[in-house]
Amino acid sequence: MPVPRIVIVGAGFAGYNTARVLERLLRPAKAEIVLISPFGYTLYQPLLPQVAGGVLDPRSIAGPLHRLLRRTQLIPGKATGADLGERTVEVTKIDGRTVALRYDRLVLAAGSVTRSLDIPGLREHAHGMKNLAEAVYLRDHVIAQLELASASMDASERAARLGFLVVGGGYSGVETCANLQLLTTKALRRFPRLDPALLSWTLIDVAPKLLPELGERLGAVAQRRLSHRGVDIRLKTSIERLDADRVRLTDGSTLPCRTAIWTAGVTPSPVVAALDLPADRGRLVVGADLRLAGHPEVYALGDAAAVPDLAKGDGAVCPPTAQHAIRQAKVAAHNVAASLHGRDARPYRHRDLGMVVDLGGVQAVARPFGVELTGVPAQLVTRGYHLLTTPSVQARARVAGDWLLHAVAGDDLIRLGLFDTRTGSLADLEHSL
Numbered sequence: 001m002p003v004p005r006i007v008i009v010g011a012g013f014a015g016y017n018t019a020r021v022l023e024r025l026l027r028p029a030k031a032e033i034v035l036i037s038p039f040g041y042t043l044y045q046p047l048l049p050q051v052a053g054g055v056l057d058p059r060s061i062a063g064p065l066h067r068l069l070r071r072t073q074l075i076p077g078k079a080t081g082a083d084l085g086e087r088t089v090e091v092t093k094i095d096g097r098t099v100a101l102r103y104d105r106l107v108l109a110a111g112s113v114t115r116s117l118d119i120p121g122l123r124e125h126a127h128g129m130k131n132l133a134e135a136v137y138l139r140d141h142v143i144a145q146l147e148l149a150s151a152s153m154d155a156s157e158r159a160a161r162l163g164f165l166v167v168g169g170g171y172s173g174v175e176t177c178a179n180l181q182l183l184t185t186k187a188l189r190r191f192p193r194l195d196p197a198l199l200s201w202t203l204i205d206v207a208p209k210l211l212p213e214l215g216e217r218l219g220a221v222a223q224r225r226l227s228h229r230g231v232d233i234r235l236k237t238s239i240e241r242l243d244a245d246r247v248r249l250t251d252g253s254t255l256p257c258r259t260a261i262w263t264a265g266v267t268p269s270p271v272v273a274a275l276d277l278p279a280d281r282g283r284l285v286v287g288a289d290l291r292l293a294g295h296p297e298v299y300a301l302g303d304a305a306a307v308p309d310l311a312k313g314d315g316a317v318c319p320p321t322a323q324h325a326i327r328q329a330k331v332a333a334h335n336v337a338a339s340l341h342g343r344d345a346r347p348y349r350h351r352d353l354g355m356v357v358d359l360g361g362v363q364a365v366a367r368p369f370g371v372e373l374t375g376v377p378a379q380l381v382t383r384g385y386h387l388l389t390t391p392s393v394q395a396r397a398r399v400a401g402d403w404l405l406h407a408v409a410g411d412d413l414i415r416l417g418l419f420d421t422r423t424g425s426l427a428d429l430e431h432s433l
């Protein structure tokens with residue numbers, strides 16, 4: 001009899017950790033584990049803003065799957081659809097060939113992409129902060145704006161190149177704004193022809209406050225810290241229209257701007273919609289045991305799934321965070337193994353551990369286990385949390401080494417030029433992948 005085949009789609013926090021735990025729970029004779037991933041790494045997304053800010057090397061947050069997983073077979077490509085009746089997944093490999101892969105258990109963990117709205121110019125001109133290409137692109141792009149502004153005699157071009165906008169006051173937008181703003185203010189010392197007064201950073205959100213997930217006080221602290229550093233924070237505000245060199249906001253103002261970074265929410269990876277299954281705001285509807293109704297052999301978790309939040313109750317679903325994805329992966333692996341052994345599944349139940357937000361340099365705000373921290377203690381907790389959560393000892397060493405080197409030697413502001421012929425827009429680096 002052939003051994004059952006477990007196919008996992010996506011190697012993010014949810015998919016990679018499901019494979020890792022399954023390797024421990026099931027001997028090779030009990031099951032074959034197959035992981036479909038377009039990249040050879042599992043990405044530590046929470047540190048993307050530090051890659052963009054030049055604090056970390058891109059490779060330091062990319063955990064190598066060939067090293068981290070022992071016997072899982074990797075299929076380099078993307079799942080593009082599935083036939084749940086025939087129990088096959090359609091995979092387009094990175095060389096463009098398409099194959100159908102049979103499964104006995106299917107784990108859908110394809111994560112999310114940046115959600116774009118129907119705002120003129122958004123998909124063409126805004127940049128995301130959701131994958132490694134975008135973080136590397138943004139770093140190059142921001143340095144290029146300083147170089148081009150310094151080389152320009154045209155006052156309006158200079159203003160647009162030094163005008164930066166971040167949309168989204170959640171942890172992703174705030175960390176991106178904080179890290180890149182710090183990069184540009186420090187970099188100005190190397191561009192003596194640029195007037196620092198021309199540098200402008202604006203952070204906007206439709207919500208009435210920043211970082212609502214951290215509570216009233218810490219959101220206000222983050223707002224004060226960033227305002228003090230010169231970031232113009234406008235709440236209850238969004239974009240009305242985005243052009244290549246300016247942005248019109250809903251408060252009626254128009255800002256010169258060649259860099260708009262859009263972090264206002266996520267939506268499941270496109271393969272989820274292609275499956276045409278019941279969804280809640282795009283996320284796959286699953287039970288607390290992470291299984292799809294009517295398809296007990298199919299599991300979904302992480303950002304791609306609307307997992308009931310039993311700790312909150314009242315029909316709430318878990319927010320799309322790494323914290324939930326990692327812990328759901330343990331339950332998914334346990335339930336897949338239990339189903340092969342004829343044992344009962346267990347429900348996912350997890351209390352919020354809190355949140356950490358890096359504001360760049362020594363500044364941070366954090367709320368571990370409900371304790372509110374700011375400044376250096378918060379930054380120590382933030383960095384400690386990231387070190388503990390990165391996937392291996394080697395990754396921890398790389399991240400800690402980068403932090404030390406950056407603190408001692410600063411930023412060399414090397415623009416790699418790898419993306420000079422790309423637009424780096426949401427349409428280019430995210431939604432087209």
Ligand SMILES: Cc1cc2nc3c(=O)[nH]c(=O)nc-3n(C[C@H](O)[C@H](O)[C@H](O)COP(=O)(O)OP(=O)(O)OC[C@H]3O[C@@H](n4cnc5c(N)ncnc54)[C@H](O)[C@@H]3O)c2cc1C
Pocket residue numbers: 009010011012013014015036037038039043045046047048049077078079080109110111112129130171172269270271301302303304320321322323324325356
């Ligand atoms: C800048 C930033 C900061 C963040 N900070 C925090 C934080 O501080 N704390 C926290 O808890 N969370 C944070 N998050 C959120 C967290 O990173 C996500 O919730 C988490 O990554 C979700 O895990 P996942 O495995 O569901 O999805 P992902 O990590 O997105 O992984 C999905 C994987 O599936 C792959 N994939 C997509 N489509 C396919 C397909 N068709 N076939 C095969 N593979 C596919 C993708 O390439 C990706 O590797 C942050 C996110 C960002 C962007």
